[in-house]
Amino acid sequence: AQSVAQPEDQVNVAEGNPLTVKCTYSVSGNPYLFWYVQYPNRGLQFLLKYITGDNLVKGSYGFEAEFNKSQTSFHLKKPSALVSDSALYFCAVRDTAGGSYIPTFGRGTSLIVHP
Amino acid sequence: SQTIHQWPATLVQPVGSPLSLECTVEGTSNPNLYWYRQAAGRGLQLLFYSVGIGQISSEVPQNLSASRPQDRQFILSSKKLLLSDSGFYLCAWSGGQGNYEQYFGPGTRLTVT
Numbered sequence: 001a002q003s004v005a006q007p008e009d010q011v012n013v014a015e016g017n018p019l020t021v022k023c024t025y026s027v028s029g030n031p032y033l034f035w036y037v038q039y040p041n042r043g044l045q046f047l048l049k050y051i052t053g054d055n056l057v058k059g060s061y062g063f064e065a066e067f068n069k070s071q072t073s074f075h076l077k078k079p080s081a082l083v084s085d086s087a088l089y090f091c092a093v094r095d096t097a098g099g100s101y102i103p104t105f106g107r108g109t110s111l112i113v114h115p
Numbered sequence: 116s117q118t119i120h121q122w123p124a125t126l127v128q129p130v131g132s133p134l135s136l137e138c139t140v141e142g143t144s145n146p147n148l149y150w151y152r153q154a155a156g157r158g159l160q161l162l163f164y165s166v167g168i169g170q171i172s173s174e175v176p177q178n179l180s181a182s183r184p185q186d187r188q189f190i191l192s193s194k195k196l197l198l199s200d201s202g203f204y205l206c207a208w209s210g211g212q213g214n215y216e217q218y219f220g221p222g223t224r225l226t227v228t
Contacts, residue, residue: 034216043121043205043219044159088157101147102164103217108157 002027002095006106013081014114021076021089021109029097033074035065038088038108047089050074061085081113117142121206121220129228134179134193136223138206141187146208148189149217150181153203165189201227 003026013019025031032051036044048059055067065076076089088110092103118141128134140146150162161174163181171181178197182190189206206220 036217036219041203041222041224043222044207044217046216046218049216090159102161105159110157 002031002093002098002104004091004093004104004106006089006091006109008109009107010110010112012112012114015083016080019078019081019085019111019113021091021111023074023076023091023106025072025074025091025093027093027095027097029095031074032094032096032103033065033067034092034094034103035059035063035074035076036090036092037061038090040087044090047076081111083113083115086111086113117208117218119206119208119218119220121204121223123223124221125224125226127226127228128196130198131195134191134196134200134225136191136204136206136225138189138191138220139187140208143187143208143210145186146210148183149207149209150189150191151205151207153205153222155202159205162191196227198227201225 005024007022011021034049035047037047038044047063048057048065050057050067058064063078065074067074088108090108091106094103120139148165152160152162163171163173165171165183168183168186179193204223207217209215209217
């Protein structure tokens with residue numbers, strides 16, 4: 001079975017400061033991990049993914065995420081936050097074991113970047 | 116490049132009326148297609164997914180149904196809407212068998228009155 005948790009409903013950060021949005025997962029096999037962003041009244045946009053290889057994954061808009069197998073985490077990071085980064089962020093996981101290719105999404109974390 | 120379209124963007128329907136939401140994908144062939152519902156409060160609920168024409172899998176028993184009459188067309192329907200059907204409906208597509216990301220449409224905001 002696969003599951004994903006985003007332990008923070010909301011993250012507040014000042015513009016220019018680094019930001020981290022947390023995600024932990026549980027799978028039986030190996031994980032495929034994804035981050036998406038959603039602006040109000042819009043569909044989700046793909047940011048980045050981890051499939052295999054380098055644990056540090058770089059994605060769109062200056063975001064990156066670090067895959068940590070021992071801690072089963074895939075936290076989203078950005079060195080310097082912008083007010084325009086304020087949005088809802090979703091982490092998703094797909095377990096390579098079990099045969100299903102349907103991802104499980106976290107409940108989302110609202111990121112608020114203050115000017 | 117690939118694009119995904121959904122319409123209508125917003126819809127207000129009375130209880131008991133029928134529903135038809137349409138989703139089309141351009142620029143790819145044989146995509147996996149998905150319908151999600153996002154209620155207020157953010158969580159995504161997978162409603163249906165399809166790996167090919169006429170192949171529909173339902174994740175949640177409800178008064179909704181889905182059809183895939185063409186390779187890149189996915190339709191969400193209901194014969195009689197309930198108040199609880201209100202929400203933000205998202206269509207998505209992906210390629211491959213699971214190591215591929217999903218691409219979402221702009222969504223349809225449905226309000227059942």
